[in-house]
Amino acid sequence: MRRLTPYLLALPSWMWLAIFLVVPLAAMASVSLQTGNVIDGFVMTFSFSNYGDALGTYSTQLVRSLGYGATATAAMLLIGYPVAYWIAFKGGNRKSVYLFLLLLPFFVSFVLRTISWGFLLADDGILLGTLKGWGVLSADFHVLATSFAVIAGLTYNWLPFMILPIYVSLERVDPRLVEAAQDLYASRGTAFRKVVLPLSLPGVFAGVLMTFVPATADPVNAQVLGGTGNTMIGNIIQTEYLVNNDYPTASALSFTLMAVLLVGIFVYARVLGTDNVLEAAAR
Amino acid sequence: MKHLHSPALVRGMTQPRTRRDVFRLAGLSAAGLALSACGVQGQKAEPPKADAVADYWAQQKQNNKVIFANWPEYMPEDHGPLKKFQQETGISYEYKEVINENTEFFGKADPVLRAGQPLGYDIVVMTNGIQLQHMFTLGYAVMLDQSKMPNFQANAGEAYKNRAYDPGNKYTMPFASGITGIAYNTKYVKDKITSIDALFDAKYEGRVGMMADAQEIANFGMIALGVDPETSTEDDWKKAGEKLKAQRDAGIVRKYYNQDYIDAVSRGDVWLTMAWSGDVFQRQLAGEPVAFVVPEEGGTIWTDNMLIPKGAANPVDAMMLMDYLYKPEIAAELDEYIQFVTPVPAVQDLLREKAESASGEDKKALLDMAESPLMFPTEADYAKLRSYTPLTTAKEQVFNPIFQSVTQA
Numbered sequence: 001m002r003r004l005t006p007y008l009l010a011l012p013s014w015m016w017l018a019i020f021l022v023v024p025l026a027a028m029a030s031v032s033l034q035t036g037n038v039i040d041g042f043v044m045t046f047s048f049s050n051y052g053d054a055l056g057t058y059s060t061q062l063v064r065s066l067g068y069g070a071t072a073t074a075a076m077l078l079i080g081y082p083v084a085y086w087i088a089f090k091g092g093n094r095k096s097v098y099l100f101l102l103l104l105p106f107f108v109s110f111v112l113r114t115i116s117w118g119f120l121l122a123d124d125g126i127l128l129g130t131l132k133g134w135g136v137l138s139a140d141f142h143v144l145a146t147s148f149a150v151i152a153g154l155t156y157n158w159l160p161f162m163i164l165p166i167y168v169s170l171e172r173v174d175p176r177l178v179e180a181a182q183d184l185y186a187s188r189g190t191a192f193r194k195v196v197l198p199l200s201l202p203g204v205f206a207g208v209l210m211t212f213v214p215a216t217a218d219p220v221n222a223q224v225l226g227g228t229g230n231t232m233i234g235n236i237i238q239t240e241y242l243v244n245n246d247y248p249t250a251s252a253l254s255f256t257l258m259a260v261l262l263v264g265i266f267v268y269a270r271v272l273g274t275d276n277v278l279e280a281a282a283r
Numbered sequence: 284m285k286h287l288h289s290p291a292l293v294r295g296m297t298q299p300r301t302r303r304d305v306f307r308l309a310g311l312s313a314a315g316l317a318l319s320a321c322g323v324q325g326q327k328a329e330p331p332k333a334d335a336v337a338d339y340w341a342q343q344k345q346n347n348k349v350i351f352a353n354w355p356e357y358m359p360e361d362h363g364p365l366k367k368f369q370q371e372t373g374i375s376y377e378y379k380e381v382i383n384e385n386t387e388f389f390g391k392a393d394p395v396l397r398a399g400q401p402l403g404y405d406i407v408v409m410t411n412g413i414q415l416q417h418m419f420t421l422g423y424a425v426m427l428d429q430s431k432m433p434n435f436q437a438n439a440g441e442a443y444k445n446r447a448y449d450p451g452n453k454y455t456m457p458f459a460s461g462i463t464g465i466a467y468n469t470k471y472v473k474d475k476i477t478s479i480d481a482l483f484d485a486k487y488e489g490r491v492g493m494m495a496d497a498q499e500i501a502n503f504g505m506i507a508l509g510v511d512p513e514t515s516t517e518d519d520w521k522k523a524g525e526k527l528k529a530q531r532d533a534g535i536v537r538k539y540y541n542q543d544y545i546d547a548v549s550r551g552d553v554w555l556t557m558a559w560s561g562d563v564f565q566r567q568l569a570g571e572p573v574a575f576v577v578p579e580e581g582g583t584i585w586t587d588n589m590l591i592p593k594g595a596a597n598p599v600d601a602m603m604l605m606d607y608l609y610k611p612e613i614a615a616e617l618d619e620y621i622q623f624v625t626p627v628p629a630v631q632d633l634l635r636e637k638a639e640s641a642s643g644e645d646k647k648a649l650l651d652m653a654e655s656p657l658m659f660p661t662e663a664d665y666a667k668l669r670s671y672t673p674l675t676t677a678k679e680q681v682f683n684p685i686f687q688s689v690t691q692a
Contacts, residue, residue, distance in 0.1 A: 038393065
């Protein structure tokens, strides 16, 4: 009995995985190979061509999403790392206040926050209208309905998910290690490069993972902030599912997106030097 | 699928869920998953026998509550008509603005109704079009009790009692009609817009809004080509698709909008846009610089319809509320706020009367409404207005990609 106990204790989590991951995935895999329509129903025909057709039609949007996701992730890293560094090393005893401030906007719904950016960045709104009034910008200048707006929206919406894991890994760096490096004649730059940065890589890895995946799949920012040529793959999946009721195509696209992201993450993990990082990230 | 209409099942679906039911539902959804592994079942329903409808209604009783799901900005903010209904009948209401698009609403409702679960609404409002047809075909709409609509029979306009998409008013009662035309921001557009060509004019590069909905944008593409959408062919759709693609590639279109177009045009992000009549009038009342015009080439007219979704918990109360909205004074109060086309013609005289007794600004506003051809179109106005392309499911699979490849590049 005692030997079984750990397994019994683990049972809820296995059930959770089975019910909320395995079963839906299996159902989706099955639907992605069916053909039919919403009135007559869908029948399993092992129609692997669903994948080819979906990819052929929507490769532009898929590639664009990966590009937007990668750009936004890079931007988040550039913005987020210094913020995390500052809070971890210079935050003193107000660290938790800063972290709370960072998370404060997230008490408001994601969609509402994105729509608010629409108002802030309106062509004649608070920001651009004022700048145009001063003659800094030309009357035709606009931010909304551009790829810049979409990427900026993605960056804004997931920034805390980049900052928090990096902060956690930086927080754990013992300041005495930096002192030791400097005692050994490392400049501040070298100490950062050789000591702090490598120790924070697990945080960077986790941060990239937690932001790149949702940013690539997101439909909201493109819909609210984008224009005519900024449709992302998330919007297409939404349209196929909710508007066209073409469940097979929607499922095939979801699977393709998932596969591409998994391969991307795997390659990324390999390049970053892997096992240690994964282990450290999981810690 | 006849058993779907058996009274016992219907009763089961219209009663509140106990905790045990929840477990049973969970079991059901697991069974549903197992089913989906070998295919998503078709749901095409036989039209129920006349006595099945009578049986259904005989089983129902008044529950003194009703849940009404509608589109945004479709009810006075003080809920006046609903409050009066509550006072007169003692039926309490919940009003939810949850419907933003027919397509998306149907997309979300379909799996729920397909699994035989209730939507949680007693009345929903959908525009005539392919999704409404789906609701009928799939048996998702409860057939109305024709004996419980006295106000409708007495006060609805003839055109609203004879609708091609729901002959005999079997499933729906109209909520309001509206016109799709062009709205423009008068702060930026100094010319008087009259033609649909303005939407394709390079002068407004980057300042034109078009609608994301495939049927809406298709209509305007076809009207611009001089084609009547109602009788259009696949060939016309392709030509319209080309025209709209050229418009996009020339950089004229800023964005393809859903309901959010109205914010964009009133704050000046776009200068002119496809628009729904009543939305624009409401913004005018709020003092925003927007004007609405039906292009001389034609616009489209559509009707939003109230229906009772399958499995609704309070169908009797729902019938009472839907019919109540056909009392002329209630319809007038509603229309004075929403400013779409009311299905109750007597409203026009009521607004005129009210204008008589009003004074100053109010008087002018009421008179403008009462005489507005966009709220009370004449025969001649109707002649300029076109209807949606009727689509079968097979045709929809040709139609949608043509226009979605424009709006979702």
